[in-house]
Amino acid sequence: MSADDVTSPLHAGYEDRFRDHPETTILTFRAHGFVGADGICKVESGKPRTEVGVHPILGGDGKSACASDMLLEALVGCAGVTLGQMATAMDIDLRKAAIRAEGDLEVRGLPGMSEQIPRGLQNIRLHFDVESDATEEQLPVLVRLTERYCIVSRTLNPSAAITFSSLKPGRRAESA
Secondary structure (H helix, E strand, C coil): CCHHHCCCHHHHHHHHHHHHCHHHCEEEEEEEEEEECCCCEEEECCCCCCCECCCHHHCCCCCCECHHHHHHHHHHHHHHHHHHHHHHHCCCCEEEEEEEEEEEEEHHHCCCCCCCCCCCCEEEEEEEEEEECCCCCHHHHHHHHHHHHCHHHHHHCCCCCCCCCCCCCCCCCCCC
C-alpha cells in the first residue's frame, strides 16, 4: 500500500459540509504573550500544553491545543525573547511588550480535501505593542532585528526543509 492509496478520514466526514458552507472553511488562529523587563516572554493560552488534538471544526473537543495554536505560540515566544535581547543590545529600556500573532488556515487544504488549496497556516501576522524608551527611529529597527534573529520566524520564512523517517522500536537505523 502506498501513501497515495490512503485517503484522509477528514475528506469523507467534512467534504459536504465545507462545500455547502464555504464561509466556515477559513480559520484565523491567534496567540499572544507579554515580554517583561526581565526579557522573559509569557505566552498566554487557555489550553493545556500536554495534549495536542484535532481542532473543533474537524471534530476535536476544543480542550487540547491544535498544531496551529502551538506553532503561533512558539512564534510569539521566540519573537518575545528575541525582542528582549535586541532591546538590550540596542540599550533600549524595554518595560513591557505585548505580542500578537495571527495566521489563517484554509481547512479545505487539509489532507484529502483539495490539492489546489495550500496546506498550513498562511498570511502569518506578528504585531508588537512596545512600552520602552525607544525613539521613533529605534522602534522599527528593533522590530526588524527581531524579525532577523527570531529562530522560529527564520524557520518558517523561507520554509525549512523537513525530513520524515520511521523506525520500528528495537531496530537500529542503517546508514545510507
